[in-house]
Amino acid sequence: MVKQDIAPGVKGTAGSKADVAVPALGFVGTLRWAWTQLTSMRTALFLLLLLAVAAVPGSLFPQRSANPAVVTQYIEEHPDTGPVLDWFQLFDVYSSVWFSAIYLLLFISLIGCVIPRARAHFRAARSTPPRTPKRLSRLPVHGTLEIPAAEVQDADLTPSSAAGQAAAVLKKRGYRVDVRGVGTDEASVGAERGLAKELGNLVFHISLIGVLVAVAIGGLFGYNGQKVIVEGDSFVNTLIGYDSFNPGSNFSDDQLEPYSIRLDSFDVRFDREQESHYGQPLDFTANLTTQDGPGAPEEQQVLKVNAPVTIGGTSVYLVGNGYAPIVTVRDGEGDIASQGPVVAVPSDGLYTSLIVIKAPDAQPDQLGFVGFFLPTAFVDEDGVSFSRDPDPFNPQLNLNSYYGDLGLDDGTPENVYVLDTENLTELNSRNNDDGGIVLAVGQTYDLPEGKGSITFDGLQRYIALDIHHDPAKAAAFVFATLALLGLGASLFIARRRLWVKTSRRDDGGIRVEYGLLARGEDHRLADEGLRVRKLLADRWSVPSGTGDNTEDNRVPEAVSSAGGTGQSQHNTKDN
Amino acid sequence: MPQPVNAELGQVSELLMLLASIAYVVAFVFFVLDLVKSSKTISAVESRLASEQAASARTLAHVGGRDPGSTAARPAAPVTADDSMDYGSGARRGSARIAVALTVLAALIHGAAVVSRAFAAHRVPWGNMYEFCTTGAFLVAVIFLITLTRKDLRFIGSFVVGLVVIMLCAATVGFPTPVSRLIPALQSYWLVVHVSIAVASSALFTITFAMSVLQLLQTSREAKLLAGKTDTARFLRLVPSALSLENLSYRLNAIAFIGWTFTLIAGAIWAEQAWGRYWGWDTKEVWTFVIWTVYAGYLHARATRGWTGTRAAWLSIVGYLCIVFNFTIVNMYFSGLHSYAGV
Numbered sequence: 016m017v018k019q020d021i022a023p024g025v026k027g028t029a030g031s032k033a034d035v036a037v038p039a040l041g042f043v044g045t046l047r048w049a050w051t052q053l054t055s056m057r058t059a060l061f062l063l064l065l066l067a068v069a070a071v072p073g074s075l076f077p078q079r080s081a082n083p084a085v086v087t088q089y090i091e092e093h094p095d096t097g098p099v100l101d102w103f104q105l106f107d108v109y110s111s112v113w114f115s116a117i118y119l120l121l122f123i124s125l126i127g128c129v130i131p132r133a134r135a136h137f138r139a140a141r142s143t144p145p146r147t148p149k150r151l152s153r154l155p156v157h158g159t160l161e162i163p164a165a166e167v168q169d170a171d172l173t174p175s176s177a178a179g180q181a182a183a184v185l186k187k188r189g190y191r192v193d194v195r196g197v198g199t200d201e202a203s204v205g206a207e208r209g210l211a212k213e214l215g216n217l218v219f220h221i222s223l224i225g226v227l228v229a230v231a232i233g234g235l236f237g238y239n240g241q242k243v244i245v246e247g248d249s250f251v252n253t254l255i256g257y258d259s260f261n262p263g264s265n266f267s268d269d270q271l272e273p274y275s276i277r278l279d280s281f282d283v284r285f286d287r288e289q290e291s292h293y294g295q296p297l298d299f300t301a302n303l304t305t306q307d308g309p310g311a312p313e314e315q316q317v318l319k320v321n322a323p324v325t326i327g328g329t330s331v332y333l334v335g336n337g338y339a340p341i342v343t344v345r346d347g348e349g350d351i352a353s354q355g356p357v358v359a360v361p362s363d364g365l366y367t368s369l370i371v372i373k374a375p376d377a378q379p380d381q382l383g384f385v386g387f388f389l390p391t392a393f394v395d396e397d398g399v400s401f402s403r404d405p406d407p408f409n410p411q412l413n414l415n416s417y418y419g420d421l422g423l424d425d426g427t428p429e430n431v432y433v434l435d436t437e438n439l440t441e442l443n444s445r446n447n448d449d450g451g452i453v454l455a456v457g458q459t460y461d462l463p464e465g466k467g468s469i470t471f472d473g474l475q476r477y478i479a480l481d482i483h484h485d486p487a488k489a490a491a492f493v494f495a496t497l498a499l500l501g502l503g504a505s506l507f508i509a510r511r512r513l514w515v516k517t518s519r520r521d522d523g524g525i526r527v528e529y530g531l532l533a534r535g536e537d538h539r540l541a542d543e544g545l546r547v548r549k550l551l552a553d554r555w556s557v558p559s560g561t562g563d564n565t566e567d568n569r570v571p572e573a574v575s576s577a578g579g580t581g582q583s584q585h586n587t588k589d590n
Numbered sequence: 591m592p593q594p595v596n597a598e599l600g601q602v603s604e605l606l607m608l609l610a611s612i613a614y615v616v617a618f619v620f621f622v623l624d625l626v627k628s629s630k631t632i633s634a635v636e637s638r639l640a641s642e643q644a645a646s647a648r649t650l651a652h653v654g655g656r657d658p659g660s661t662a663a664r665p666a667a668p669v670t671a672d673d674s675m676d677y678g679s680g681a682r683r684g685s686a687r688i689a690v691a692l693t694v695l696a697a698l699i700h701g702a703a704v705v706s707r708a709f710a711a712h713r714v715p716w717g718n719m720y721e722f723c724t725t726g727a728f729l730v731a732v733i734f735l736i737t738l739t740r741k742d743l744r745f746i747g748s749f750v751v752g753l754v755v756i757m758l759c760a761a762t763v764g765f766p767t768p769v770s771r772l773i774p775a776l777q778s779y780w781l782v783v784h785v786s787i788a789v790a791s792s793a794l795f796t797i798t799f800a801m802s803v804l805q806l807l808q809t810s811r812e813a814k815l816l817a818g819k820t821d822t823a824r825f826l827r828l829v830p831s832a833l834s835l836e837n838l839s840y841r842l843n844a845i846a847f848i849g850w851t852f853t854l855i856a857g858a859i860w861a862e863q864a865w866g867r868y869w870g871w872d873t874k875e876v877w878t879f880v881i882w883t884v885y886a887g888y889l890h891a892r893a894t895r896g897w898t899g900t901r902a903a904w905l906s907i908v909g910y911l912c913i914v915f916n917f918t919i920v921n922m923y924f925s926g927l928h929s930y931a932g933v
């Protein structure tokens with residue numbers, strides 16, 4: 016009974032149409048049938064749940080988008096399953112064919128869903144509230160007020176004017192109203208409120224499309240790159256300036272503005288007060304000098320975690336830091352083969368760092384070193400060195416050395432943090448006679464066989480930067496906010512219809528009947544009934560009483576012992 | 591320059607947390623006692639109900655306009671609580687009263703523990719797993735108590751308080767963490783916004799989870815009774831009908847879903863500030879998304895024919911299991927940018 020009153024919207028139609036299983040004949044008919052299926056609520060639900068399931072593998076397997084090296088390693092370690100998983104795109108879940116298919120279908124369904132609903136809503140918003148039902152007493156919440164003859168005479172009321180006054184009361188309460196039967200002895204008011212609920216729902220769904228489009232545009236026209244800067248060094252925003260760079264598919268290098276960043280100093284503070292968290296980092300601050308372009312004035316800026324610096328259309332983030340020991344390598348001929356800070360990659364909270372040093376210019380043989388840098392070196396009972404503190408209280412290098420072909424000359428890109436020892440001969444190692452190289456600051460170690468020497472000159476810090484440009488991120492933010500607002504409106508605004516009927520009584524009084532109907536979930540419909548009853552009663556100064564409104568609907572004691580919020584909830588089953 | 595932490599106050603907080611747990615445990619015992627006892631009380635009330643049954647049948651026929659489906663599908667006699675969750679029997683539930691009083695007491699101590707922890711650390715008390723758990727449990731208790739003032743939800747008391755106890759145990763046993771300052775990655779006001787709403791939404795989801803489980807139990811019981819079988823789950827007499835449970839949990843889920851949507855957006859904004867991209871399918875982001883999608887599915891299910899009732903309840907349960915998974919397994923065993931668990 017409530018159902019017939021619901022304006023034709025997707026909500027109503029989708030559910031019922033989905034049950035009509037047999038498609039009309041012919042190609043067009045089949046297409047139409049497929050479209051109806053796709054845009055049905057059931058399909059939307061199915062696709063939503065499918066999307067949730069499909070997103071899970073991306074958290075179980077390493078993803079190339081996050082860290083390609085880990086994926087490569089995973090495949091190497093799992094030669095049987097790895098390639099199969101790869102074939103199913105389980106290392107690229109969020110750009111995979113199947114994941115894309117699900118969300119594209121979902122969004123097509125969404126568009127197919129939203130357009131007719133937007134149209135229906137537009138029509139509903141412009142049409143007058145629905146016609147007055149014959150028997151208001153059949154509505155879930157209803158009641159009657161009697162204006163006594165004396166009052167009618169005093170105020171010179173007619174059913175029409177009473178209806179007009181009721182309409183005014185309702186209008187003040189936010190209803191759209193329409194007065195019917197003016198001039199007759201049986202007037203009525205049709206009223207409706209809460210169209211914003213449907214509007215909110217539409218805004219929400221449309222905004223989801225907006226977010227998706229913004230994400231796509233960001234992916235097409237944005238870029239990001241990574242750069243490590245040692246104290247005192249600079250970075251210029253050009254392609255060659257980056258350590259690694261990920262352009263969007265529509266990126267062109269003239270998008271890059273040639274600003275520059277110099278790292279003047281990097282301050283680190285660790286917790287020194289608390290035993291339980293001794294050495295936990297408390298603050299990272301990078302002091303930068305930036306220049307918007309060549310010749311532009313220099314500017315001092317502070318970069319912190321969670322506080323990016325924006326420059327030249329990009330945002331610059333502090334995503335990592337560590338130590339760069341300054342090392343001098345001399346070759347077998349006594350010449351300096353490499354000199355300067357070498358970035359060591361921290362592997363734990365105490366900054367025990369992996370370090371790789373390559374000296375391709377060394378003569379007669381190229382030299383390579385791999386090992387650890389320990390900020391506060393300490394040797395345990397078994398003779399194993401480890402770091403006890405993240406601050407450099409006793410900095411030490413522990414290295415193995417190699418000579419031979421570093422494999423850098425054939426031009427293939429090489430990971431600077433990895434030493435490929437395949438074509439190298441070991442010189443020093445903890446496992447061979449010469450032992451490993453252990454160096455404190457200022458010390459030099461002469462390599463065996465006169466291959467050269469290595470000196471640990473000093474220590475600098477470096478920072479790792481992520482640099483991002485996303486032209487659509489503001490749009491994504493706006494749409495996300497709209498979605499949230501729309502969602503709130505959709506879930507919290509109640510859509511209600513209300514009718515008031517006025518008729519003349521035999522004794523000269525006027526009878527005012529009213530009835531309320533909710534569309535969708537509305538547990539406060541009965542409350543609204545009481546409130547409107549009170550407003551109307553006050554308008555004509557008649558006692559509002561308590562009974563009428565709930566009397567007829569009131570569920571008998573045995574089933575329910577209270578009126579109030581009980582009744583209207585059953586309407587939900589009509590959705 | 592932030593102030594150093596106050597270790598003594600931190601210890602006071604831990605002691606209060608312990609006291610609160612004890613009070614919750616006792617409250618839990620009383621809630622269980624209430625369920626057991628009420629079964630008896632209800633048997634007594636039942637005769638009265640039966641006598642009124644005839645009258646109600648008449649009136650129902652008269653009213654006619656109420657949703658015929660649900661009224662017919664629901665045998666009036668064995669169900670004692672309805673949508674309003676106003677039990678009407680007038681029977682005194684002594685144990686339940688004690689249980690609620692104890693829960694209030696426990697929540698007060700719990701609140702003091704959370705606040706003193708915040709003061710000890712000079713920051714919001716949600717910077718590691720221990721704090722997520724204890725603050726989250728506090729919110730669960732508070733939301734439960736607030737809901738109690740509007741609806742008689744004492745029937746899920748044992749459930750909810752039981753979950754609070756589990757959360758507190760998990761915090762104290764699983765992730766004990768002394769008071770400390772925040773690592774740089776967490777030093778952001780987005781921690782306040784993002785995590786607080788996440789914890790509050792999760793607390794709401796916790797309550798609806800309990801209600802959905804009861805709803806499933808009640809549904810199968812109702813079906814059984816309708817088929818004329820004996821009532822094997824008598825304690826459920828105190829629990830409202832499956833339909834009322836569904837309606838109420840829908841309302842709470844709707845609020846929680848908005849909270850979760852906000853969490854997701856705020857998280858994206860924070861991620862944008864911290865890492866330069868608002869969305870990168872990091873493990874934690876994946877699971878936040880999965881949870882969001884499951885609950886969006888739940889909301890859709892409620893508007894899809896054939897998916898209301900039992901299936902919707904299952905979705906609500908699955909959503910909650912995802913939250914638990916996200917909070918425990920993902921935090922502890924999955925690596926990702928969000929490795930702040932502090933364990």
Ligand code: HEM
Pocket residue numbers: 025026029054055056057059063121122124125126128129215216219220223501502505506535885886889890892893
């Ligand atoms: C990206 C996919 C989608 C998401 C995340 C989504 C999410 C939601 C959410 C959270 C709600 C509940 C809040 C509200 O009432 O506004 C909702 C409601 C609704 N959605 Fe979607 N939706 C999606 C796609 C669709 C599609 C494809 C359809 C059409 C078949 C659809 C039709 C509806 C309808 C009719 C409602 C109102 C239900 C009610 O009145 O309770 N949605 N959607």
